[in-house]
Amino acid sequence: MKKEHEHKAKKYGMVIDLDKCTGCGACMVACMAENNVPFRADETDKLLSITWMRVYKLTNAMPFPKTEICYLPRPCMHCEGSHGHSPCVSVCPATATDYSEATGIVSQIYTRCFGCRYCMAACPYHARYFNWWDPVWPEGMEKYLSPNVSPRMRGIVEKCSFCFHRYQLAMEKAHYEGRHGLEEDEYQTSCTQACPAGAITFGDLNNPHHAVYKLKKSENAFRLLERLGTNPKVYYTSSRKWVRQAGDNYLRDEKDNVIDKSKFRN
């Protein structure tokens, strides 16, 4: 059984249970700490604040006391588009971002990026961030920087990599031990690992033995802006209908605010 999947291309993805997410923000910091994301004195302009993982707050817009809130963590969606034509990959003039057929991960190669920000315009999820300033760590704080992820500099774009360095490290280890594939728990992103509520599940969407394989098929599963055909690899589940509907845009007079998922799912 197992052998079969080892040779099939992997498609890493995430299923985030919005019923469990508490909006605590641990995933955001877990990501920043893992990936050497810089910070500045004022981070309250959220358009400029580099957060590979960002937790959004959604409301059902009902008046008090019928108001409801749902938190939605948003990493990079690692869109597959059709055959790897994700919005950002298609427009990058420098091949600084690429779609990996082997893992399904959309990469960002910092040294190739020359900062045209075309990809940021193309990304419908605001998952990409531009370094308007050189990163500066207060004296002494460089000590905690991880050698596994290179710090980025002013003038380039960065985004969530599904902690790709963790995949590389796990693969190296497996290779060293003479194995070809990875166990599910060998490669997990930093946010998945940290989530105190256990809301995030990460794994190979193509592998029936991985938890995400089943979870993405839940009745309550949806993806963000599915109608754009970006074919994202991050799925969300919510038992609340208004939350599922908030995942896409609908015309006011649309009869049924639920999209035909069969058209987009593959």
Added chain:
Amino acid sequence: MKIDRRSFLSFIIGGAAGTALSPLPAKLTDDLSIWTQNWPWTPVPEDGEAIYADSVCTLCPGGCGISVRKIDDRAIKIEGMKGHPVNDGGICILGLSGLQLLYGPTRVKTPLKKTSNGGWKKISWDEAIAEVAENLGKLRSEGQPQALACISGSDQGTVPQLFRRFMTAYGSPNYMCVPSSQDSYSITLKLMQGAQASAGFDIENADFVLSLGSGIIEGWGSPVCMFKANSACEAKKGKVVQIEPRLSNTAAKADQWIPINPGTEGDLALGLAHLIIKDDLYDKDFVGNNTFGFDDWTDDKGKSCQGFRQFVLENYGPEKVAETTGIDADTLTSLAKSFASASNPVAICGRGQGKRPGSIHEFIAVHALNALKGSINRKGGVWAVPEPNYISWAEPETDAVAQKGLQTPRIDGAGTEKYPYTKSLLNRFAEVVGSEGESPVKMLFVSGANPCFTLPDTGAVKAAFENIPLVVSFSSYMDETAKAADLILPNHVFLERYEDVPPPAGVNKNVIGLSKPVVDPQFDTKHAGDAIISVAKALKGSVGSAFAWDSYEACLQETMGDKWDSLNEKGFVVPDTAPACEKTYTTPSGKFEFFAAGYEQVTIEGDEKWYPLILMPYDSMRLSSGFIGNPPFMTKTVEDTVLKGNDIVVEVNPLTVRESSALFVKDGDYAILSTPKGKATVRVHLSEGIMPGIVAMPTGLGHTAYDEYLAGKGTNFNELIGPVEDPASGLDAAWGIRAKLANIAS
């Protein structure tokens, strides 16, 4: 050869076309982008051997196990420890930011002494210890050992106990701890169960959780443990009902959110008790066999007393409770039914993160509700978790000076006839010390606490600090209290030191942890335990001989005895001895005791005529509001509806603005917020998730100390509120303060 126009253009165009077709442009772009990125100031983290070191986080009373990833001798990432009984791999946002506290610029790097012009002078450890000892000696020779006071962040664990021991040996009764809702719970358990214990909630195994404002997923008790318990409860289809005026994260995730008039939570609990008793839905077995005071009873003198049943039936009818709480009678009835019909219901109180104590009226009402369903000391209920007993040092011998000093009354009035069960009343500190005139406190130790930020009426606390001749801070960071101190003896931070970690707060987990050094001390700091031992030894006499240990580590090792080896190896031990008082009650009746008369409600400060609104604090996981300042990573995650630029944003219902004659604001506009205690310029966020008439302000902002990543951001809620004494415990029971919002005069 003649160069005419035609050949010139051909050359230029041909050349351009040729270059464009060659790999040169691509190569140049590539080189250019690489070259422009190799700035010497962009750090290149050094690689090395990667290892994991396990320890326990002590940034809050949660007691989570952590695994720290290291490259050579650098700690590069803190992760949750898999298999730890408290957090099993999970970790909170503050724990994740821990390395910013270790390597951050706000650390105190050497012992410091304040100079006459308010600056700081570096001194050596020998000088620092000698200076403290000299002043202590002077105070003692004047026969005033009681003029030494100590503020400790906690009462549990060897370090707080070393400070307490020092105070006893020295001769001062004035050892005070930072209060929390656990103090109110301890008094409740003492009153109703006779137990010397703290409350531990088994949310994981409950099937109905009635939370009266407790931020179960906002950092109440042991945060990660509560997060996991909440997820587990929901996975088992358990119901969570959140009762509070604001749509907090806990309310948002709960199965039902019921807004309530703030401050009436105790009445609600008694109202529910009324409905449960009236419909005969209580646990007759438990109430009949294990409780006292439910039915009317006659005391020793033959006087008949009203029982709890009659008391709530007479005074807490649904119509009356509906009016006080603002929750309609139908909702009350269905809530009472669902609570009573659950097999393992539990009610919990202590607002927000439970950092503030509350009124005993409310706590005993909620505890009585648990007792009605027998949810006491059982699976899915509330447990009386005995105080840890692993510290069994011999009482220090005291000399005549110390004995005389110890007989003087405590300055805060705790433990007196009026408040017999209260251990300390830090809320009275500012008033007792005063801002002018002679202070009864001549010398003050502060360890593991930042009272100049976390105590209500911060202005008065700071003035009181200035009135104390010598303040010694043991803080690792230049926080508000360290800034107000005269001497700083900086402690190692948690990743550099050994320390025992008492069982986590608010949960029923019997785990003792050990925090271990993960990296070498980065600066010239000293363990607070070692510092206090050194000070004691420098004082010599009976004080010195009360501290026979060579070092803190030796003391810890001896204290832990046979547990030490497994603690050191695994990082935690789960004592196998079951708590003795689990099933027994040590009250006068030997049973669980209901209280019929109840205690008085507290009224918040301010006149409704001048202050038509109510200002309430709210806690958030993304803002550390305790003695640890918010690290930059956490501040980065704070939403712009909480902090915008350097302005704090308060939440107000749009109706509040519409109905007010003094306030005309749109979302994001500035306004002046005033309370009887102070004034602040704020921005207003119009939110439907809050009851009209309430202004909600985030806690943990408004620091004046620390670095540019925290100082000057927002307003400290504690500056706008003062303490209100609970008539039963003396603890601060203020859950809010009357307030006014007005436009900025243009």
